[in-house]
Amino acid sequence: xxxxxxxxxxxxxxxxxxxxxxxxxxxxxxxxxxxxxxxxxxxxxxxxxxxxxxxxxxxxxxxxxxxxxxxxxxxxxxxxxxxxxxxxxxxxxxxxxxxxxxxxxxxxxxxxxxxxxxx
Numbered sequence: 001x002x003x004x005x006x007x008x009x010x011x012x013x014x015x016x017x018x019x020x021x022x023x024x025x026x027x028x029x030x031x032x033x034x035x036x037x038x039x040x041x042x043x044x045x046x047x048x049x050x051x052x053x054x055x056x057x058x059x060x061x062x063x064x065x066x067x068x069x070x071x072x073x074x075x076x077x078x079x080x081x082x083x084x085x086x087x088x089x090x091x092x093x094x095x096x097x098x099x100x101x102x103x104x105x106x107x108x109x110x111x112x113x114x115x116x117x118x119x
Contacts, residue, residue, distance in 0.1 A: 003029065003031075003034075003037060003041065004040075004041040004044065006029055007025060007029070007037075007038050007041040007042065008041065008045070008046075008047070008051045010025050010028055010029070011025065011042065011051050011052060011053060011055065011056060012050070012051055012052070014052060014055040014056070014100050015100065016052075016082045016083075017082045017083045017084060017098070018055065018084075018098055018099070018100040019055050019056065019057050019061070019079070019084060019092055019095070019098050019099060019100060020055060020056055020057075020099070020100045021035075021056070021057060021058060021059045021099075022035035022036070022038040022039050022056060022057075022058060022059075023035040023038075023059055024100075025038045025056065026038050038056070039056075039064070042056055042064075043066075052078075054074075054075045054078040054079060055079070055082075055100075057092055057095075060091065060095070061091045061092035061093070061095035061098075062090065062091050062092075063075045063076060063079075063086065063090040063091070063092070065090075072090040073090075075090075076090055079092070084098050085098075
């Protein structure tokens, strides 16, 4: 499986009403310095209705300035429709409240994907 497909697999697990950061996803892939590559993968999302890339934000909760499917306004609307509060300057308010706990997927402990993407 490619790096991009691994990113998509993880992002599909982010529950509605939660967000994850690019860095968190990169760390799960065993490539902690690849947060930009995670962003590239999401920008090229081949299944936007299935892979919820709108649930991924930067480490400060800031939305993507060039959200691939309509800009930060659309990303904010999608997040708010799921109950995530977003400020007028496109930052998730109270990021700790909405941050997905990546060590849990479907109630089971999650172990990072093997380090095949290690830098």
